[in-house]
Amino acid sequence: MNAIKNITIGHTERLYKPVGYTMLANLVNIVPFCLSIEAIRIIFSAFDGSGQPLDTTHLWWIFGIMAVYMLVMALAERASYRANFRGAYEMSASGRLSLAEHLRKLSLGFLSKRDPGDLSSMLVTDFMMAETGISHHLPQLMGAVVMPVLAFASLIWIDWRMAVSMFAALPLALLVLWASTKAQRKLSGRQIQAKINAGNRLEEYLQGIRVMKAYNLLGDRFVRLRNAFGELRRACIRQEALLGPFVLLSITLVRAGLTMMVLCGTYLLLGGELSILVFVLFLVVGSRVFDPLTSALTNFTEFRYFSIAGGRILSLMNEPEMKGERQSPVAGDIRFEHVSFAYQGKEVLHDITVTLPKNSLTALVGPSGSGKSTVMKLCARFYDPQQGRISFGGVPMDEIAPESLMSHISMVFQDVYLFQDTIRNNIRFGKADATDEEIIAAARKACCHDFIMRLPQGYDTMVGEGGCTLSGGEKQRISIARAMLKDAQVILLDEATASLDPENEVEVQRAINSLIKGRTVIAIAHRLKTIKNADRIIVLDNGRIREEGTHDELVRKEGLYAHLWEIQESISGWKL
Ligand SMILES: Nc1ncnc2c1ncn2[C@@H]1O[C@H](COP(=O)(O)OP(=O)(O)OP(=O)(O)O)[C@@H](O)[C@H]1O
Structure with missing residues (x-):
């Protein structure tokens, strides 16, 4: 049965x-x-x-x-x-x-x-x-x-x-x-x-072929692939x-x-x-x-x-879906109260209590692995914390329907995923019923209209596999146009300009400035100069909040932030 x-x-x-x-x-x-x-x-x-x-x-x-x-x-x-x-x-x-x-x-x-x-x-x-x-x-x-x-x-x-x-x-x-x-x-x-492992090894082999060539790892990875297929063969024969x-x-x-x-x-x-x-x-x-x-x-x-x-x-x-039935507030403070969070049993955030105020720019800074991205993911309710409480606009986050919450949050990350579709439809993901006029207006504000018009089929140009190839900065601006169209009140930014060349960086920064005006913004910054003017800077270290304040306050404090700032200032004049 x-x-x-x-x-x-x-x-x-x-x-x-x-x-x-x-x-x-x-x-x-x-x-x-x-x-x-x-x-x-x-x-x-x-x-x-x-x-x-x-x-x-x-x-x-x-x-x-x-x-x-x-x-x-x-x-x-x-x-x-x-x-x-x-x-x-x-x-x-x-x-x-x-x-x-x-x-x-x-x-x-x-x-x-x-x-x-x-x-x-x-x-x-x-x-x-x-x-x-x-x-x-x-x-x-x-x-x-x-x-x-x-x-x-x-x-x-x-x-x-x-x-x-x-x-x-x-x-x-x-x-x-x-x-x-x-x-x-x-x-x-x-x-x-064994079948799944072989599939994963094959995917790893195909996707990493460039890195493998660069580091001469082809032999090593091929052995992993051969072992995985060997194990599959043995499992089939054994059965x-x-x-x-x-x-x-x-x-x-x-x-x-x-x-x-x-x-x-x-x-x-x-x-x-x-x-x-x-x-x-x-x-x-x-x-x-x-x-x-x-x-x-x-x-x-x-x-x-x-x-x-x-x-x-x-x-x-039968795996339970994320709970929560309540409608999300459109805007509001995001508040962490004694939040601790662990990935697979390993705690990476410890007893965080902080408020990310409405209509202001809060920057998260700190050394690599300090927990910035994790805080950001908790803000979007990608996970629920094991301890403590997070609320949005006064409503406990775990009572809000995830889809309702996401309709009021836009995210702009370094890695932009564009679907195999036209540029128009890729922007339209921000708002399914957007008119062409709205799409073009969003693209103009995100500083991408001009380069789109230079493409062979303009907004109808296909991107992704088999379509045209866009630079990192161009993809970024398309993702910002998407976020513009979505018009959410909360914007999560994972330093979107970090990997761009200076020319693209200026364009993307302009697009971001126009996106975040008057909204609740939480931004991860690796280069401190990009968040110098933030309303509030939160310095994370090893999963705890080490310092909080404005740029000037933190520099005066001569703590971790001042130290990081000093290092970045000293290397900013370096040229290769
Ligand atoms: N999906 C995951 N599974 C297990 N551990 C994770 C996962 N994501 C992050 N971690 C761990 O959690 C800790 C915090 O990671 P997080 O990505 O939040 O740091 P971060 O400050 O954003 O780092 P970076 O600046 O390098 O991006 C790190 O020790 C990391 O290894």
């Missing part, structure tokens, strides 16, 4: 239709059995020495019914085929979308614990397996269950000894398969993990080698049923306790029942493997 729940990703009701059709098709499959029995009986009675003539009229009737049966079957199978395949593909298409939607609502804390390769393999491969399980394996398995049950139920009335000998080994065969369940769960888990004997044994046991039936039949025939007609009948039925049964047993381990893949999807689907 669990396997079926897994493979349907919790939506067992989606199976009703395909199961119904398959059951029907299997029930109708009984007709040729009955007709064959009747045909055999007629033929036998013509040659049993009683002198009866062959009843050809009756035989013609049987052929006629058989022809109609074949037509009905073709139609029923078409319907069942459509229901199975459509159901499977529709389920995985909508399942993939709802999983992607669900992932968006999980905390980054949870997501960062998972391999990106694991998640993409789940969205693509695991769904594909569940799809195949539903469309191919499940109907076959059901057929393999329904047919023997029906056959046994009818044959037992004809001759119970023959029926029992035919199916005596079946429970044993199922027991053998069941015994391999635990081993398979373990082996399949390892195989799936086949250990589970194969179980499957083969259960198939042999099932087939032994046929042999036992022949032996029992011969013995009964010799003793005169069985007619030749009944013996032939059992032989015909046996061959019809055992063929689908053995192919279902062959595929059963694969079905269970697919169900493990479905179970992985299901467990991710």
